[in-house]
Amino acid sequence: DIVLTQSPDSLAVSLGERATINCKSSQTVFHFTKRKNFLSWYQHKPGQPPRLLISWASTRESGVPDRFSGSGSGTHFTLTISSLQAEDVAIYFCQQYDSTPPTFGGGTKVEIK
Amino acid sequence: EVQLVESGGGWVQTGGSLRLSCAASGFTFSNYDMHWVRQVTGNRLEWVSGTGTSGDSYYSDSVRGRFTASRDNANNSLYLQMSSLTAGDTAQYYCVRASSGTYLMDVWGKGTTVTVSS
Numbered sequence: 001d002i003v004l005t006q007s008p009d010s011l012a013v014s015l016g017e018r019a020t021i022n023c024k025s026s027q028t029v030f031h032f033t034k035r036k037n038f039l040s041w042y043q044h045k046p047g048q049p050p051r052l053l054i055s056w057a058s059t060r061e062s063g064v065p066d067r068f069s070g071s072g073s074g075t076h077f078t079l080t081i082s083s084l085q086a087e088d089v090a091i092y093f094c095q096q097y098d099s100t101p102p103t104f105g106g107g108t109k110v111e112i113k
Numbered sequence: 114e115v116q117l118v119e120s121g122g123g124w125v126q127t128g129g130s131l132r133l134s135c136a137a138s139g140f141t142f143s144n145y146d147m148h149w150v151r152q153v154t155g156n157r158l159e160w161v162s163g164t165g166t167s168g169d170s171y172y173s174d175s176v177r178g179r180f181t182a183s184r185d186n187a188n189n190s191l192y193l194q195m196s197s198l199t200a201g202d203t204a205q206y207y208c209v210r211a212s213s214g215t216y217l218m219d220v221w222g223k224g225t226t227v228t229v230s231s
Contacts (some may be wrong), residue, residue: 040217049117049207049221061219091156097216101173104158 002027002096006105012113019081021108023094028074031098038098041070041079044107045090053092054079086112115139115220117208122225129198133225135191135208140220143186146211148218149193151204151227159204163211164191175201198229 003026013019029038037057044050052061054070057077067082081088089112094105121133135147149161162182164170170182181194191208206227210220 038215038217042218047223049223050218051221052217052219055212055217055219093158095158095216095218097218100171100216101160102216102218103160107156107158 001101002029002099002103004094004096004103004105006092006094006108008108009106010109010111012111013081013084014113015086016083017113019084019088019110021079021092021094021110023072023077023079023105025075025077025096027099029096029098030074037073037077038096039070039072039077040095040097041068042093042095043088043090044093050093081110084110084112115210117210117220117222119206119208119222119225122206122227124228124230125198127199127229127231129229130194130196131198131227133193133195133206133208133227135193135222137189137191137208137210140210142184142189145213147184147191148209148211148216149182149191150207150209150218150221151202152207152224153201153204160216161206162193163216195227198227200229203227203229 005024007022039057041054042050058070091107116138118136148163162172164182179197183192205224207224208222209218212219
């Protein structure tokens, strides 16, 4: 199974500042024939279903604010919130969908400093 | 509005059985693969099973032989029959839609809680 390791486990950022979350994969999730990274990011707030933010490592979903961005390729990926807002307090997960079973990172809790 | 609503969770004794249901609305259910994903203690997410559009199902190693997933396309519903339950199956269970032909999970339900204890 592909293991996804997220860091940090939690971080506290001041409103308006940048938050950066890392996701490292034990194997590449770059699909050579499709030329895409099979890596997504989710936001999970208490009492709500997880929300897909980013697919294919860097494609923002419809309706997701442009302060959220994804980058990286192969085995190292990053989710960046460029200017943290109060409504961004949540747990963020990465997921690989390149191979069976699909697997998730351990999550990063983002709070306001 | 695209929506997934799970039901059927609850408390069950070790070794017991439980059946979860997921009602889908707002999209053409029969066109999508559907999955069950659970969130265990510590917020860790674990894929449980997937069911293709024609009803073929596949499972994680931890539940294979104990859980059976199925779907009813006429009624826009997904099911998970769970048996021989252990404390390790205690989790929040999510019904999830996957983007066509991939494990990209684009719509999630709010989940239903399963607690297994003696």
